[in-house]
Amino acid sequence: MRSVTALLIVAVLAIVGVLSSIFIVDEREKALVLQFGQIRAVKQEPGLAFKIPFIQEVVRYDDRILSLDTPAIEVTPSDDRRLVVDAFARYRIADVVQFREAVGPGGTRLAEDRLADILNDNIRSVLGAEGVTSNTILSEERSALMNRIRVLADSRAQALGLDVVDVRLKQTNLPEQNLAATFDRMRAEREREATDERARGEEAAQRIRAQADRTVVELVSEARRESEIVRGEADAERNAIFAEAYGADEDFFRFYRSLAAYERALQGQNSTMVITPDSEFFEFLDGAGLSSGVTPSGN
Known part of the structure; x- marks a missing residue:
C-alpha cells in the first residue's frame, strides 16, 4: 500500500515537474528564462x-x-517666448537582453520613466536651440523638429534596448502666467492695426473728397464760363438786332424803346408817377415826338 502511494506521489511530482517545465511564448511577446x-x-x-x-x-x-x-514641460525658444509642451512617443523593445540588463526587475515602468527623461531632455535641447523660435515651433517646420527629437531620443534609448519609432508634440501653449500679458499684447497690436487702417481709410476719404470738391469746382467754373460765353453771344446778337433795327428805322426804334419804358414804369394797379406834362418821357403820348410813318396806338 505504501509503495503504491509512493508511486502516485512520484507520478504527481513528475507530472507537475513536466508541466512546470513547459511554457508558451505568444507571438506578441518575447521571453527570457x-x-x-x-x-x-x-x-x-x-x-x-x-x-x-x-x-x-x-x-x-x-x-x-x-x-x-510625457508630462508637460516648459521650454524657452530663442525668442524667449516660453511655451508649455508635452509629447507622446511610440517605442518597442528591440533587444530584450539589453533591456533586461538596463532596467532589471523594474521592467517597462522603469524603462518608460527613463525614456520620458530622455525625451524631455531632447525636447528642451531641440526647441531651445539657436534659431528655433516659437513661430518656428508652430509652423510647418514642426515636423522636422519632431523628427530631430526622435533621432536624438532613439540614439540614447539604444542603451535601454529600445527603438523610438515616432515622437509627436501634442500641445504647445503659453504658460498661464503669460496668457494675460500675451492677450493684452495681441489686443494692443490689433487695436494699433485697426487705428492704422482707420487712418489710412480717412486719408483715402479725404483724398476722394478733395478730388470730388475740385471736380465740382472745375465743373461749376466750366459751366459758368460756358454760360457767360453763351450770355455774351446772346447779348451781342441781341445788340446786333437792336442796332440793325435802329439803323433801319430810327423813329420806330425810339418809339419801341419808349413803349418798353412805359411798360416798365407803369406796372400794377396803383402805379403813380409825378412828372411835368411837358416832360420828354411822354413825347410819344401827346404825338410831339412822332415823325412821319409812326402812329401811337391807344388813347
Whole structure:
C-alpha cells in the first residue's frame, strides 16, 4: 500500500515537474528564462519552450509598439517666448537582453520613466536651440523638429534596448502666467492695426473728397464760363438786332424803346408817377415826338 502511494506521489511530482517545465511564448511577446536572476535563454519565436522547473523562471515582455505620454514641460525658444509642451512617443523593445540588463526587475515602468527623461531632455535641447523660435515651433517646420527629437531620443534609448519609432508634440501653449500679458499684447497690436487702417481709410476719404470738391469746382467754373460765353453771344446778337433795327428805322426804334419804358414804369394797379406834362418821357403820348410813318396806338 505504501509503495503504491509512493508511486502516485512520484507520478504527481513528475507530472507537475513536466508541466512546470513547459511554457508558451505568444507571438506578441518575447521571453527570457532566468536562473537566480541571470539570463539563461532568450525565447523570441512563438510556440512551446522549456525551462528547469522550480529553478528557472520566465519573464515576458511585450513585443508590440508601445505608447508613452510625457508630462508637460516648459521650454524657452530663442525668442524667449516660453511655451508649455508635452509629447507622446511610440517605442518597442528591440533587444530584450539589453533591456533586461538596463532596467532589471523594474521592467517597462522603469524603462518608460527613463525614456520620458530622455525625451524631455531632447525636447528642451531641440526647441531651445539657436534659431528655433516659437513661430518656428508652430509652423510647418514642426515636423522636422519632431523628427530631430526622435533621432536624438532613439540614439540614447539604444542603451535601454529600445527603438523610438515616432515622437509627436501634442500641445504647445503659453504658460498661464503669460496668457494675460500675451492677450493684452495681441489686443494692443490689433487695436494699433485697426487705428492704422482707420487712418489710412480717412486719408483715402479725404483724398476722394478733395478730388470730388475740385471736380465740382472745375465743373461749376466750366459751366459758368460756358454760360457767360453763351450770355455774351446772346447779348451781342441781341445788340446786333437792336442796332440793325435802329439803323433801319430810327423813329420806330425810339418809339419801341419808349413803349418798353412805359411798360416798365407803369406796372400794377396803383402805379403813380409825378412828372411835368411837358416832360420828354411822354413825347410819344401827346404825338410831339412822332415823325412821319409812326402812329401811337391807344388813347
